[in-house]
Structures are given as C-alpha cells and as structure tokens.
Amino acid sequence: MKNRDLMLRLLKYKRILIQFRDLGLEKVFSNNLGDALGISAALVRKDFSRMGFEGNRRGGYRIEDLNREFERILGLSEMKDVIVAGCGNLGKALINHESFSKEGIRIIAGFDIKPPSAEINGIPVYPMEILSDFVREHAVQVGIISVPAGGASQVRDMMAEAGIRGILNFAPVELKSSQNCQIQNVNIGLELESLFIHLLFPSDTGGIINDRS
Amino acid sequence: MKNRDLMLRLLKYKRILIQFRDLGLEKVFSNNLGDALGISAALVRKDFSRMGFEGNRRGGYRIEDLNREFERILGLSEMKDVIVAGCGNLGKALINHESFSKEGIRIIAGFDIKPPSAEINGIPVYPMEILSDFVREHAVQVGIISVPAGGASQVRDMMAEAGIRGILNFAPVELKSSQNCQIQNVNIGLELESLFIHLLFPSDTGGIINDRS
DNA sequence: TAGATTGTTAATCGATTAACAATC
C-alpha cells in the first residue's frame, strides 16, 4: 500500500500540470503545486527530487519539462482498454461515462450473466461465459467488476485466470490482490457510512478513539 | 487523513462480525479478523485495545460483545438519508443501487439541472435550484456529487452552504474538505489509470521511484 | 547584490509490527 499514495500524487501532478500548461503558464513553484493538491510544498519537492525532476533554484520548475518527464514515466501512449463485468445500472453508467476517453481509457466490452442488450452506447455486451476468451484474445489487462456482491469473487477468479492484471472492484466485498492481479476496491456504501460516522465525532482531532497514550 | 484508515477498519470489523454472527459463530480470535481484513493480528488487537474492547486471554473475543460495542460506538440507529446531485448515468445507478438499504443508507432525492424524469425508481428528482431548500428542510447531512467536472465545485458550495456536512464526490475534480464539510473524492479515472501504471512496474517493490536512500 | 526557491538532511510524527509477560 506504500507506494499507492505517491502514485496517486504523481498522477495528480501530471493532470494539474497539463491544466497549467493549457492555461498558458510556463513555470510553477513547489508552492503552487502543493496548494493545488492540498499538500505541503516540501512534499512536492521531495517527490520531484525522488523522481529525478530538476527545477531551477530561482525560477521553480518548467512546466514543459515536467510534462515531458511525466509523460516519459507515466505515459501510456496507447489507448488503455478496459472491460466491465456486470452491466446493471452501475456497469451501464461506467460504459456511458464520457470522461474516460479524455483520459485515454476506453471500455471495449461489457459482460453480464444475462446481457440486458446486445450493446450499450455502441459497446458490445457479451454473456459472461465469453469473458475469458475475450480477455485472452484481446489481451485485456484491466477490468472493472460491477456485479452484485455474491458474484464478485467468482468474476475476480475468472478475470485473473484469463490474464487480467488489474481490477477495479465496485462490488461491496473486499477482494484481495494476488501476486499477478492488483485489486482496487471501491466500496461506496462504506465510504458513505464513514462520512456519517465523521458527523458523530465533531472535533477534527478524530474523537473516535479513547487513546491513553 | 490519519484516522481514516482506522475508521474504515472499524467499519469493516463491524460488517465482518455481523457475517460471523449470522454464520452462527460465537468467538473470534484476533487472528481470524486479521485474515478476513488482510491485516496482522497484532493490529486487530491494537485497534480493539484502543477502542476499549476486551477479549479473553484464552477464548478470544465474544462476537456478541463486539457487535454490541460496535453498535454502541458506530451505530447509526436511524436511516442515513442521502441526496444525489447529478442524475446522469452514474446518478441513476446510485439511486437504483439496491444494496444501500441493507446498510441503512437511503437516497431520498435526486437533483439535476435538467431532471431527466420526475422520479427514478420511486425517488423524486428535483431541479438543482431547489437543492438548498430541500437540504435545509430535511436536514440532510450527506450528499453525493455525480455531476460533470465543470459543475462540481459549484454544487459543493451549494451543498456546504445549505448545511451538508459530508460529501462523496464522483466528479473527476479534487474537491477539498473544509472545516464544516468533509469531502471524500472517488476518482474512477484516476483509479483505473493507477492500475495501468502498476502494470508498467512489474516488481512488487514498486519500481517507479529511483530512490537512492 | 539581495531575494527567492530549490534540493536535501535531519527531525518528527504516526502507524504498524514484533515480541513477550500476563493470564485464562
């Protein structure tokens, strides 16, 4: 879990810097990026230093240079193809999600035990039995699970066996990563509940625990 | 961010323990819970000790006791009412999401600049202008943002001003928490991209960084 | 030059783990 935060920060830097560039800016200071991401300037400098990105002791960092570096390190030139297992409401929403394409993500197929239609928004929907073959044939690397809780772990196994290496899981079951298959769980119910819990403990000191240390 | 991990663990303990109980079990060991959550037994004991939950040096923890304690501390007896701003595909999917009710979460209204219909799945959908009044009238505490990126921060302000204290944000914009309003961002595109990045760096040592320390 | 910002080191902080005495 260690590198996960760093990774997400890097992706956020990358996106913000593109916005900065599009705004016509040429330079940024660690300061600016810290503000934009809600972190300290020191951490920005530390991150960049770790990545080997160099700035100028007076003029900050050249946005163009940073963009090039991020593209070199985190750039995924080809389209990132993804499949969706489970074409209920959430699955449909993901398939229809228009902002993925802007980020180079393309959903190339949906799967469902009982396909609600042959295609959604122009994306073909196949019966679940075909998933393995499709994944192998198209060398799909990443999949989304949006089936009900009961079917999730079975779909995980199916995906992993077929060669999928990364899974974003929306089913309310905690799936565990394995050596070959990285799983990211998004438990919407849990997130909502945690927001409610926060309300119970007003102070920002996080009063849940009665810690005596 | 400190307490967030602990909080999520507590909610997971709570859910797992209910499953254990429903399976007819009476006792658990720190060991079992650690396995179930993918964490160490030591951390389970530490968490419980911090919360003041006591076990038995030989017989582990009584599930019934733990359930009672969790209910006391994290129990939200009343229904947890939530509103959804943005009734596009994702918003619809959330409104239709059936597993929320099982978790005591109830979506009581949707809002949209241009409501696609008067109601979705029996839940009323109102024009966005009404949001503030509705929130005040019903004392809504938690909201979900599922509008496009462009409108997200405006909706955030609207919600926060009307008195909403917790927001789950699905728009691909990083919204920042304020004193009165806790925001949890779920950036699906970012999560997917990070899965792809993982594929670039095969080793589990997390080879992105070239750290010399 | 004077001023500002980076790059880096050492300090801090907190979370997790290892280990073991207490004890059922």
Place this chain on the structure above:
DNA sequence: TAGATTGTTAATCGATTAACAATC
C-alpha cells in the same frame, strides 16, 4: 498443568515536515 491468546510495550518502518545551505 500446559497451551494458547490477549494486551501492551518497545522497536521498526516509512512518510511527511522543518529547516537551511546551496544557488540561481
């Protein structure tokens, strides 16, 4: 009793921050 598990302390680990010398 012997064995197993908790509860807790001290050690570890890693991430973040503070601070400041280097330098543009």
